[in-house]
Amino acid sequence: MSASVVGRAVSRVEGVAKVTGAARYAADTEVTGVTHAVLVKSTIARGRVTGIDTAKATAAPGVLGVFTHQNMPRLTVPGPQTMFLKGFLPVQDGEIRYSGQPVAIVVAGTLEQARYAATLVKPAYDAETPQVSLAANMDLAYLPEPHPMSGPPVYTRGDVAAGLESADVKVAAEYSTPLQHHNAMEPTAMVAAWDGDRLTVHASTQGVGDLQRSLMAAFGLPGESVRVVCPYLGGGFGGKALSWPEPILVAAVARQVRRPVKLVLTRADSYTASGHRAETRHSLQVGATRDGRLTAIDHTLTQQVSRTDELMFNNPGQTRVIYACPNVRTTQRAVRLDLPIANFTRSPEASGGHALESALDELAYALNMDPVELRLRNWSATNQETGHPHGSNHLRECYRRGAQRFGWARRDPRPGSMRDRDGLIGWGMATAAHASGGVPGAGADLVIKEDGTARIRSATQDVGTGTYTVMTQIGADVLGLPLRGVEFALGDSAFPRSVVAAASTTVPSVGEAVVRAATQGRDRLIALAVADSKSPLHGLDPKRVAARDGHLFDTERPSRRIAHREVMRRHGKPIEVVVSPAAFTPRRFSVGAYFAEVHVDPGIGRIRLRRVVGVFDPGRVINPKTARSQVIGGAIWCVGIALTEHTLVDPYLGRVLTPNLSGYLLPVNADVPDIEVDFIDRPDPSSPALGARGFGEVPSTGLTAAIGNAVYHATGVRVRDLPITPEKVIKS
């Protein structure tokens, strides 16, 4: 008996298409007669456009149209249920809400013509002084309206004041994280083409369905008239997860010029067009008994929001959920600034987790207790926010296995105590945790063809995480087909409705739909086989029949079997199954433990990460290869957030100063050491997707704190303001 394809380290099924260039990304879409759009963006951060001179641009070679708020068709602003969260559409009025807001769109026959003409558009402004500094505007912090996507503005359990009062040891500290950008490798691109009243948009989006619904709303069109297609994404990290204005604007101008229009955002555009992680301040008070049991956590987040929305994507969920603590309060406060809207970036809970895990390290020192031991003492079998048990939770094993692989027992906890010839060595650890699911489920359809192979479709996306591959594995496992016998198709809003590829939700939602569709398909195949008088399985109880290796067989006498192909040939027509979305996927937490070693030369402030060990509990691992890649990618993001990444904004002009990969420092290969990855790999019995939980965002949490904690261990300097740059650690 061959082992199941689930759990096998299968290489990406779309890998060959990607490395040979056969994979067509949005910008590669070939549409006859396509024209090119370029955005003209505001250079002021607040005020009004008082006039736009478009004469020269309109007369420039190849120009088909120059669109400003004065001649743009009126569009309906889509509602938040379509994941359009920005609250307004640019190029509809003269008001400027941030620097970089599109104020005009130029369409021309070639990209070069459009780019050149865009430089000739001359807006005039009535500028006001923008407010863009969180530090300078902390006194404006307020509690925004509750919204399901933000998490509760205020959450309380127990009596936090009393809990702190009764603590033997207390830690109070403030941690901050700067503005950060997603920086997917593929810039957002789109091609919009009208055929009469039917609109097709090829776009780089993490949510084909949401984007389709936002276009329907903007143009007042029914679902069958709008199709959004996105077979491949070169990363998204949340930056492509919302429905943004650009596809709507591009579709609107395509209708005006009566030609298909393509827009590929520049790297610089992506620093104002796709959201960002808001700058945050986390103020924490943590109390514990002498033996390290938490008595209270008070966690207040303050972050930037925009003038046109107040959604918060730095929910300190980990503080409420993970550790056993009777008295907990989390508060989320917003400060409105003249910046673009913030959204989820990589893992939205990462900044809150960073603050909590840093504070716990400070607490461990205050208690004179090993930080692993502190976390073990406060481990909780239940989700502390809901009081319900986790589906499963092997976090304690993650700590133990990680500590062992890392050699944690050899750590001398005294700061500055471990060194080598040319500097200090620091070891730090932290918990990684992120919510997954908790959103509506996905639908799917399935066809078992006459040749016995199957095709499954769902309007989901593969951000690069491996959706194509793991869904193929799940389908093949349930249907009893080899991998090559199953084709999984995604990235088309015409497929059965699914959910946005975000919030670590694809495996629990789409995986569940694939399990359901494949189970129904397999059962129908079995029903055919037992009903067919010429089948070796004729007359058997269907419950006795199972599927494996392309065959149905009698579980009590496995040599009695028939190939899927044979059953289908005799049936003579395909089996078709459609499953509609489950109302809800369970909200779960996937967890892990990170251990990090840094080397610090305190004389010159040089910090180098030397070693990382991460052990995770994502439930059952569908594919160890794609899961491991996800950890490596997440860990590298953490290296950036801990040590280098920050978007600079001019405090007076409100403009992003680092809108490129030369100014915005992402880690390079030389900054990334060996990352050792391990999984507990035990199915979560509550999972609807073969024991797997959502996992995508977990690896990009926790390691930032492990690195910061390691820097403290090395140097005795606690850097509470990310990134940890040389000047913050040099010894005076």
Place this chain on the structure above:
Amino acid sequence: MDDFAYTRPDRPQVAVALAARPGARFVAGGTDLLNLMKDGAEHHDHLIDINALPLSGLRKVEGRIEIGALSRMSDVAAHPAVREGLPVLSQALLAGASPQVRNMASMGGNLLQRTRCWYFRDAAMPCNKRSPGSGCPAIKGQNRRHAIVGGSEHCIAVHPSDLAVALTALGATVHTLSPRGARSIPMAGFYLSPGNTPHQETVLGQGELITRIDVPVTPLARGSRYVKLRERATFEFALVSVAALVRTQGGVVREAGLAFGGIAPRPWRPAAVEEALVGRPLDAAAIKAAGAALVRDAVPREHNAFKVALVQRALAEALGEFGGSR
């Protein structure tokens, strides 16, 4: 980007004649020029591609190495004569940019690359260097990467080249050609201080072509080294850097050449630093005195005060290699 004419002459005299006209500009590797033009930070209506000119390659002659202006950073860095005789030059080149950029980028272009000041590179911002008289937002704005010495109230941008720092410490000479003839310019006199004309960065005239760079090969240069501090392990401009040439005898410094990057609008080689070292044992006191001399006139801004300490640390780190203790 605006339209521009493009010519690819194969004789230097033709190139400089073409370039004499305002609006003309040489292009070598294009790794900086094209970015600047695409970003609207520079506008030129005629590009003169100099890659067909016979200006590539290294030549070892008595007492010096002559480096053609079109030699690529990667080739110069890898050349055995440079690695052995001028290690600081090889190290400075390899500490710059990425392998891909170094394969394209020329020596002459490197010396004339423009500052990475954010404001300079965003055509929507005021900037005295890009559009004279429009103001310098960096002085009150995001100036973490800006100059602590040598700036003016009109501009505090730093010169980004690592190569220029090494060549300044090595006492190299730049050779040029223009319609008025050939001339040679010592590195020490090649760059200008910003004063109230920050848009004028070098002594070169319109269309003056760098033909080669001569670097003296001396016992002092043999043990030289380059220290570059930055956040990332590679592919980043310097927060601060030091090109250090030191010759000691019996523990006493006999000769020194020290130039600094990342702290000033041009490669910074204050005589006082070398004076603080020469004739003294290379001990902690001497290193401290040299560091103090280096930052004596520093004018730190809101976000870059750390450079005052960091550049002294970098100096100590560099001198550590020559037996100094930091």
